[in-house]
Amino acid sequence: MSITMAADNGQLQLNAFEPLIAHLLLQSTAWLTHGCAVLRTLCVDGITANERRFAQQATTSVGAVTALTPHIGYEAAASIAKQALATGNAVADLVAAESLLDRHIAARLLSQGVRAIAGG
The missing domain is CATH 1.10.1220 (Arc Repressor Mutant)
Structure with missing residues (x-):
C-alpha cells in the first residue's frame, strides 16, 4: 500500500x-x-513420501478410470468407478472381475492414464 x-x-x-x-x-x-x-x-525439510500409501491410492483412484472409457465404454467405467469408491478395491481388479479387460492390460492403461494426468 x-x-x-x-x-x-x-x-x-x-x-x-x-x-x-x-x-x-x-x-x-x-x-x-x-x-x-x-x-x-x-x-x-524431512518430509518423505509414503510410497506404499501412494501406490494404494493410485490403484484405487476413480479418476484414473477415465483412461479405460475408450476401451470399456462410459457406463462400464462409471460402474467400475462407483464400485472402487464403495469397496476400496483396485480398479484393475474390478475390471478383471467384470471380465471387461485382462487385469494386466487394465493396469497398463490405468498407469498410462495416471502418467498423462500427472503430466509425465
Missing part, C-alpha cells in the same frame, strides 16, 4: 518518493525470502 501511495503522489518524472519505493520493495523481498526459508526449514 505504501508503494502505491508513493508512486501515486510522485510528481511527473521527478518522483521524490523513489528511494522510499526502492526501500519498501527491498524490504518486502527480504521478508518473503526469510519467510520461504522458515517454511522450508520448519515445514518441508
Whole structure:
C-alpha cells in the first residue's frame, strides 16, 4: 500500500518518493525470502513420501478410470468407478472381475492414464 501511495503522489518524472519505493520493495523481498526459508526449514525439510500409501491410492483412484472409457465404454467405467469408491478395491481388479479387460492390460492403461494426468 505504501508503494502505491508513493508512486501515486510522485510528481511527473521527478518522483521524490523513489528511494522510499526502492526501500519498501527491498524490504518486502527480504521478508518473503526469510519467510520461504522458515517454511522450508520448519515445514518441508524431512518430509518423505509414503510410497506404499501412494501406490494404494493410485490403484484405487476413480479418476484414473477415465483412461479405460475408450476401451470399456462410459457406463462400464462409471460402474467400475462407483464400485472402487464403495469397496476400496483396485480398479484393475474390478475390471478383471467384470471380465471387461485382462487385469494386466487394465493396469497398463490405468498407469498410462495416471502418467498423462500427472503430466509425465
